[in-house]
Amino acid sequence: KQEVTQIPAALSVPEGENLVLNCSFTDSAIYNLQWFRQDPGKGLTSLLLIQSSQREQTSGRLNASLDKSSGRSTLYIAASQPGDSATYLCAVRLYNNNDMRFGAGTRLTVKP
């Protein structure tokens, strides 16, 4: 059974700091991995999608990597800002049944 784990569960950093969020999954049979941002009480905003054949994707200050063989992905946020404060979720799209499995998320707080 696919398990998705995100570490740390919560992170607090000063503004301007670079940071890394981690996501690990137990089964490498995936179509892709997607990173989302969720603000309190709101829906999910897609940040980056990495297909299983790709190693990384970049969008602005965000860079996500994928190592399918080791079951790991990282989301790198450069020069963090208070507006980056949110919960970040990773999710894998399973190959065998098309299900999408989510991690529990990392709650990020960026202090001014």
Added chain:
Amino acid sequence: KAGVTQTPRYLIKTRGQQVTLSCSPISGHRSVSWYQQTPGQGLQFLFEYFSETQRNKGNFPGRFSGRQFSNSRSEMNVSTLELGDSALYLCASSNSGHADEQYFGPGTRLTVT
């Protein structure tokens, strides 16, 4: 392009009642998936519809059902509501394939009293 819309945004129901939630996908998207989000269980997959057919189903009881119309709009129904059904229900749409990016709506907050 308009995003994924969900109605209603908030709903309060009583135990034993039933509820129907609606989701309109991004124009041109044919796949709609539904998820339940609770503080204890996180985000869990309910089911996915593609071209009016249920393509995949998560591990939820039969009280949870859905359907998709020819215009790709989807509805989700929960019968005989229980307190534990209180959650944020999210729908997501994607173009068609399993490898496509999913776009989420703002969710419907259901409270069962």
